[in-house]
Amino acid sequence: MRFDASFVKGALPEATIVQAFFPDEAQFSVDTRTTKHGDIFIALSGAARDAHDFLSDALNNGATGLIIAESHKQKLQAFKQELHNKLIITVPDTLQALIRMAVAWRSQFSYPVVAITGSVGKTSTKEMVAHILTLNGNSFVASYGNQNTKIGLSLNMLRMREHHQMAVFEIGINKRGEMVELVRMVNPTTALITGIGHTHMEGLGSLADIAGEKRDVFKYFTQESIGIINGDQAVLASVGYAHPVIKFGTKTTNQIQARKIHITPEKITFTLKIYKEKYPIEINNVHEGAIFNALAATAITHLLGVPHATIIKGIQTPPVIAGRFERRQLKSKKGIIINDCYNANPESMKAALLAFQKIDTQACKIAVLGDMLELGMNSPFWHRQLGRFLRKVPSLQRVILVGEMMQWAKKTIPVHVQATVVPTWKDAVKHLEDTLREESLILVKGSRGMGLTNLVNEISHAPAQTPSS
Numbered sequence: 001m002r003f004d005a006s007f008v009k010g011a012l013p014e015a016t017i018v019q020a021f022f023p024d025e026a027q028f029s030v031d032t033r034t035t036k037h038g039d040i041f042i043a044l045s046g047a048a049r050d051a052h053d054f055l056s057d058a059l060n061n062g063a064t065g066l067i068i069a070e071s072h073k074q075k076l077q078a079f080k081q082e083l084h085n086k087l088i089i090t091v092p093d094t095l096q097a098l099i100r101m102a103v104a105w106r107s108q109f110s111y112p113v114v115a116i117t118g119s120v121g122k123t124s125t126k127e128m129v130a131h132i133l134t135l136n137g138n139s140f141v142a143s144y145g146n147q148n149t150k151i152g153l154s155l156n157m158l159r160m161r162e163h164h165q166m167a168v169f170e171i172g173i174n175k176r177g178e179m180v181e182l183v184r185m186v187n188p189t190t191a192l193i194t195g196i197g198h199t200h201m202e203g204l205g206s207l208a209d210i211a212g213e214k215r216d217v218f219k220y221f222t223q224e225s226i227g228i229i230n231g232d233q234a235v236l237a238s239v240g241y242a243h244p245v246i247k248f249g250t251k252t253t254n255q256i257q258a259r260k261i262h263i264t265p266e267k268i269t270f271t272l273k274i275y276k277e278k279y280p281i282e283i284n285n286v287h288e289g290a291i292f293n294a295l296a297a298t299a300i301t302h303l304l305g306v307p308h309a310t311i312i313k314g315i316q317t318p319p320v321i322a323g324r325f326e327r328r329q330l331k332s333k334k335g336i337i338i339n340d341c342y343n344a345n346p347e348s349m350k351a352a353l354l355a356f357q358k359i360d361t362q363a364c365k366i367a368v369l370g371d372m373l374e375l376g377m378n379s380p381f382w383h384r385q386l387g388r389f390l391r392k393v394p395s396l397q398r399v400i401l402v403g404e405m406m407q408w409a410k411k412t413i414p415v416h417v418q419a420t421v422v423p424t425w426k427d428a429v430k431h432l433e434d435t436l437r438e439e440s441l442i443l444v445k446g447s448r449g450m451g452l453t454n455l456v457n458e459i460s461h462a463p464a465q466t467p468s469s
Contacts, residue, residue: 011104018088037062102154117171118194126170128297132314136306141167148172179216191217192228197347211235228299248295256299265360287325287355328460335440337460341452344372346382356443357393363439370446371403380408387412425455
C-alpha cells in the first residue's frame with residue numbers, strides 16, 4: 001500500500017501531478033511550524049491565513065512535496081530551484097483533497113478502527129487506551145494529541161499502515177450534523193461515547209440534542225459493529241440500538257463496572273468488574289473522572305483482546321496528559337499548580353473543584369477559573385451555578401475569575417471566599433504575582449478560548465516529560 005501516482009489518480013481524479021517524485025514513506029503536514037523533513041505539505045486556505053503564502057517555510061523545513069490549489073500554481077515560479085526532486089500536485093480544493101485522500105487510504109485497511117467521542121474525557125481515554133496497547137506490545141496508530149476535527153482526523157488516518165493491528169481515533173464535534181460527516185470518513189468498527197455534558201451548546205443545542213448528535217457515531221453500524229456507552233447516563237443507556245452495546249459505569253447493569261469506590265486525599269481505590277471477573281484497582285489520582293476514563297479504556301481494550309492483567313497494569317499507571325489535572329511546580333514561589341485548563345463545561349468544572357477539595361494540604365488553596373464558553377443563552381445560569389457550587393469547596397480560600405461571564409459567578413460565590421474578577425489571563429497573572437506570599441496550591445480551569453494555558457506556562461515549570469501521543 002503506497003502513496004503513489006496510482007493512488008492519487010484513484011482518490012483524486014481531477015488532480016494534476018506536476019512532478020511525480022513520490023517518497024518511499026509518505027507523511028503529511030498542514031502547518032509549516034510543525035513540518036518536518038520528508039513531509040508532504042498540503043496548503044490549506046483558512047479564514048485567518050492561507051498556507052500558500054508560506055510555501056517557502058515548508059520547503060525550508062524539508063518538505064519533500066507540495067499539494068497546492070490550482071489557483072495558486074503560479075506561486076511555484078518563485079521556487080524553481082527548491083522544487084528539484086519534489087512531488088508537486090495541484091488540485092481544485094486542498095481541503096477536499098486531504099479528506100478524500102484520507103478516506104481512500106483508510107478504505108485499504110480491514111483491522112479494527114475505534115472511534116472515541118463524548119463531552120468529556122475523549123483525549124484522556126484515548127491516551128490510556130494507547131498506553132495499554134503499548135504495554136501489550138500491539139502495533140497501532142492513535143490520534144496525536146486532540147486532533148479530532150476533519151483536518152486532524154484526515155492527517156491521522158493517513159498515518160495508518162499495513163503493519164498496524166488496530167487504529168484509535170478521537171472525534172470531536174461542535175455543530176449539528178458534523179458527527180455523521182466524520183464517521184463517514186473514519187468508518188469505525190467500534191465506537192465509544194465517554195459521556196454527555198453541557199458543551200458546545202451554541203452549536204449542538206440541549207443535552208438531549210447533544211446526546212443525539214454523539215449517538216450518531218454509531219450511524220453506519222451493522223450487527224457486527226459494537227458500540228460502547230456510559231451506562232450511568234440515561235440519555236445513552238435508555239435508548240434502543242440496532243447493534244450490540246457494551247456499557248460501563250458504576251451501576252450494576254453495566255458490563256464494565258467500578259464498585260466499592262473510595263476516594264482519599266491521595267488516591268482512588270475501587271473494584272473493577274469486567275463482566276464476572278473482579279480486580280482491585282488503585283490510582284494515584286483524586287479526580288473522579290479518572291475512574292470513568294479507566295472504565296472506558298478497559299471496555300475498549302477488553303474488546304480488542306488485551307489480557308486483563310495488562311489492562312489492570314495500564315489503568316493503574318496512567319499517562320500524564322497536559323491540561324488534564326496535570327501538576328506542575330511554580331517557578332518563583334513555593335507550591336504547585338494544577339493545570340486543568342484544556343477546556344471546561346459545567347460538569348468538568350464541578351468535577352475539578354471536587355477533586356481539588358479532596359487534596360489534603362496546608363498550602364493556601366487558590367482557584368483561577370475562566371469563562372465556560374459556547375453555553376449559549378443559558379451561559380449566565382451556568383456561571384451563577386458555578387458560583388453557588390463553590391460552597392462544596394470549603395478549603396478554597398481565594399478565587400480569581402477570568403472573563404466577562406464570570407461576573408455572573410461572582411454574584412453567587414460564598415462570602416468566605418475572596419473573589420476577584422479580571423478580564424484576561426494576563427491580568428490574572430499579575431494578580432497572582434501580587435498576592436502569592438505563602439505556599440500555594442493553585443487550580444487553573446477554564447475554556448480553551450480563555451488562554452489560561454498561557455498563565456500556566458508563565459508561572460510554572462514545564463513538566464519533565466511530555467505526554468504520550
